[in-house]
Amino acid sequence: MNTVLRRARNPVILLAMLATPLTAASVAPTTDIARWQAQATQVTITRDDWGIPHIRGRSDADAVFGLIYAQAEDDFPRIEANYLTALGRTAEADGEEAIWADLRQRLFVDPAELKAQYATSPAWLRTLMQAWADGLNYYLATYPQVRPKVLTRFEPWMALSFTEGSIGGDIERISLSDLKTFYGQPTPPTPEELGVVPREPSGSNGIAIAPRLTANGHALLLINPHTSFYFRSEAQMTSTDGLDAYGASTWGQFFIYQGFNAKAGWMHTSSTVDNVDEFAERIARRGGGYAYRYGKTSRDVATKVVTVRFRRADGTMGERSFTTYRTHHGPIVAIKGGRWIATALMWKPVPALEQSYLRIKATDLAGYMKVAALKANASNDTLFADSKGEIAFLMPQFMPVRDDRFDYTRPVDGSDPATDWRGLHTLPSLPSVLNPRTGWAHNTNDWPWSAAGPDSPKAADYPRYMDQVGGNARGVHADLLLTGKTGWTPETLRDAAFDPYLPAFARLLPGLVHAWTTLPAGDPRRKALAGPIALLRGWDHRWNYDSTATSLAVFWGDQLWREVGSFAQAERLNVPDYVATRVGPEAKLAALSAAVDRLGRDFGNWRTPWKDINRFQRLDDSIAPHFDDSQPSIPVPFTSAQWGSLASFGAKPWPGTKRYYGTSGNSFVAVVEFGPRVKAAAVMAGGQSGDTHSPHFADQIDRYAQGKLRPVYFYPDELKGHVERRYNPGR
Numbered sequence: 001m002n003t004v005l006r007r008a009r010n011p012v013i014l015l016a017m018l019a020t021p022l023t024a025a026s027v028a029p030t031t032d033i034a035r036w037q038a039q040a041t042q043v044t045i046t047r048d049d050w051g052i053p054h055i056r057g058r059s060d061a062d063a064v065f066g067l068i069y070a071q072a073e074d075d076f077p078r079i080e081a082n083y084l085t086a087l088g089r090t091a092e093a094d095g096e097e098a099i100w101a102d103l104r105q106r107l108f109v110d111p112a113e114l115k116a117q118y119a120t121s122p123a124w125l126r127t128l129m130q131a132w133a134d135g136l137n138y139y140l141a142t143y144p145q146v147r148p149k150v151l152t153r154f155e156p157w158m159a160l161s162f163t164e165g166s167i168g169g170d171i172e173r174i175s176l177s178d179l180k181t182f183y184g185q186p187t188p189p190t191p192e193e194l195g196v197v198p199r200e201p202s203g204s205n206g207i208a209i210a211p212r213l214t215a216n217g218h219a220l221l222l223i224n225p226h227t228s229f230y231f232r233s234e235a236q237m238t239s240t241d242g243l244d245a246y247g248a249s250t251w252g253q254f255f256i257y258q259g260f261n262a263k264a265g266w267m268h269t270s271s272t273v274d275n276v277d278e279f280a281e282r283i284a285r286r287g288g289g290y291a292y293r294y295g296k297t298s299r300d301v302a303t304k305v306v307t308v309r310f311r312r313a314d315g316t317m318g319e320r321s322f323t324t325y326r327t328h329h330g331p332i333v334a335i336k337g338g339r340w341i342a343t344a345l346m347w348k349p350v351p352a353l354e355q356s357y358l359r360i361k362a363t364d365l366a367g368y369m370k371v372a373a374l375k376a377n378a379s380n381d382t383l384f385a386d387s388k389g390e391i392a393f394l395m396p397q398f399m400p401v402r403d404d405r406f407d408y409t410r411p412v413d414g415s416d417p418a419t420d421w422r423g424l425h426t427l428p429s430l431p432s433v434l435n436p437r438t439g440w441a442h443n444t445n446d447w448p449w450s451a452a453g454p455d456s457p458k459a460a461d462y463p464r465y466m467d468q469v470g471g472n473a474r475g476v477h478a479d480l481l482l483t484g485k486t487g488w489t490p491e492t493l494r495d496a497a498f499d500p501y502l503p504a505f506a507r508l509l510p511g512l513v514h515a516w517t518t519l520p521a522g523d524p525r526r527k528a529l530a531g532p533i534a535l536l537r538g539w540d541h542r543w544n545y546d547s548t549a550t551s552l553a554v555f556w557g558d559q560l561w562r563e564v565g566s567f568a569q570a571e572r573l574n575v576p577d578y579v580a581t582r583v584g585p586e587a588k589l590a591a592l593s594a595a596v597d598r599l600g601r602d603f604g605n606w607r608t609p610w611k612d613i614n615r616f617q618r619l620d621d622s623i624a625p626h627f628d629d630s631q632p633s634i635p636v637p638f639t640s641a642q643w644g645s646l647a648s649f650g651a652k653p654w655p656g657t658k659r660y661y662g663t664s665g666n667s668f669v670a671v672v673e674f675g676p677r678v679k680a681a682a683v684m685a686g687g688q689s690g691d692t693h694s695p696h697f698a699d700q701i702d703r704y705a706q707g708k709l710r711p712v713y714f715y716p717d718e719l720k721g722h723v724e725r726r727y728n729p730g731r
Contacts, residue, residue: 049722107333203444219386265674391439502550543637615633668685
């Protein structure tokens with residue numbers, strides 16, 4: 001415990017600290033200080049030997065207060081960064097270039113509207129939001145050495161700006177280049193937007209297995225989010241009001257996003273549904289403003305001035321104001337083919353926060369579905385399991401009803417009323433799967449049509465907009481592992497989660513080999529590539545620390561990814577499918593030659609073991625990743641999810657490096673068994689703390705790389721003997 005906190009045990013000293021003019025929390029009214037101190041006495045934070053906080057409060061609000069306080073102790077900068085993004089205020093910290101991301105956010109997030117929604121939200125939810133703000137402000141008061149970049153005082157309504165927990169909300173699907181161009185700064189698409197730069201598939205894995213397929217007769221759940229590293233923290237929150245949830249929370253949020261309680265568990269994966277739509281509006285001048293065509297009439301385009309503050313290079317603050325436009329479909333975000341583009345997406349802050357919190361208290365499938373009836377989950381599929389033995393694959397519940405004659409993966413004609421959303425689908429009309437006869441369900445950010453083998457929904461029975469991406473290699477991998485298998489245990493489910501098979505290469509490499517074998521006898525490539533072809537031909541398509549074939553295959557695949565990624569994106573295909581169906585033999589051979597040359601140039605030999613290339617490194621607490629080949633790092637055997645590895649490690653070379661360093665993929669892995677007592681094991685990327693001086697900054701890296709899960713201490717008797725410290729917030 002640091003010196004400041006030891007001194008803060010004295011309330012007189014604490015009051016003096018709170019009077020120090022460092023933050024807005026520092027000058028809080030004495031009534032606020034007294035309330036924070038009183039609530040802190042109702043909360044106990046127990047840190048286990050991995051630094052993971054187990055919060056116990058008398059009420060749910062007490063647990064929320066303690067959870068967010070503990071999060072702030074572990075990584076306040078990431079909490080602040082998430083809320084600067086959510087509130088559209090990042091430019092106040094990072095400068096003028098961030099204005100455009102802030103403007104995009106502010107097209108939806110209006111502080112005045114959020115304050116009004118907070119005032120009319122259910123009393124129980126306001127109580128939790130107040131506890132959330134109090135916990136953060138109490139943290140800032142008791143840690144005066146912490147200097148926020150912008151958010152020196154948290155208000156309870158701010159919690160409504162960030163409610164779903166996904167990595168990259170639906171708002172972030174809007175192109176910043178298009179937004180800049182429309183609002184006055186013509187900007188070509190970035191390489192990332194075009195798909196030219198390889199971009200690791202976002203999303204997650206979830207697997208639920210029913211009791212009849214398990215050795216112990218208990219349902220099993222795999223929780224495996226693929227996010228940016230250090231994006232979520234791990235915690236348990238408990239109250240005497242029936243709350244007892246464990247799992248991963250996104251920094252700054254007061255609910256367990258992916259996790260379990262004593263009776264049920266939930267794993268969210270990014271869905272492939274199409275429920276963010278673009279409407280091409282027919283615009284004309286009218287008076288001093290604009291109108292848009294709608295059927296046989298025209299309507300006024302609504303306008304609103306949005307002012308974005310930004311930090312100048314000299315530290316002073318500037319402002320830029322934008323006149324923004326909106327139709328009934330949503331805000332205008334681009335111009336394409338002479339038509340203004342309006343974006344429609346879910347923006348229901350209060351129901352979304354209600355659903356995110358209430359589902360962590362659901363103890364069975366019926367209870368979970370009751371919460372799902374709020375229909376405020378837009379982007380997440382869910383894998384569910386409970387102690388009654390029920391399992392499910394659930395589609396997002398916010399699903400607009402649309403006319404399936406139109407292709408909503410492209411902008412539709414906003415002037416045609418037939419393209420409008422017509423309410424929301426009922427839950428029974430969604431392609432979800434409850435208690436499939438196969439005894440298992442999975443999702444790997446692929447279509448719902450393979451969620452439960454032969455018991456999966458049939459695409460012909462549903463509108464096209466229920467899927468916009470298709471299948472992927474991880475889905476193929478999961479099917480292979482699950483089909484026909486029985487006797488599952490937590491250990492074998494863990495083994496499945498780290499199974500090294502790479503089905504994309506098993507599919508793609510025969511085409512490369514065929515391209516080589518059909519070369520004319522005198523072609524110099526027959527000799528030059530004979531060794532690499534022999535290595536790949538004899539490979540079992542499984543990653544391994546010592547595998548040189550893994551290195552060669554990944555470099556070959558990455559070369560093609562860079563060459564065809566933009567074309568694959570334009571055709572809405574994943575890269576392996578595009579390579580399999582669109583890339584000719586000459587391009588495949590040229591990519592192999594480039595891969596061989598690059599391995600030789602960067603590592604001295606095209607036969608370089610994968611462990612010498614693919615590395616995990618955490619140098620400091622900066623949010624923007626950076627890496628150094630001369631500094632220590634840990635080898636990681638698994639690969640990008642692009643190639644079908646269920647265990648995902650999104651790695652690439654960085655400025656100044658030749659090695660690949662990962663920044664996303666497996667970020668939290670847990671296997672949960674729902675017996676009479678829930679049992680779980682887990683591991684996270686790096687460690688619980690963002691403090692470089694903490695023993696928990698990087699203490700899980702070896703386990704992470706090896707897929708070696710540690711026991712979860714869910715019950716007090718399991719936690720006994722593993723307590724690092726126990727304290728009240730502020731003590």
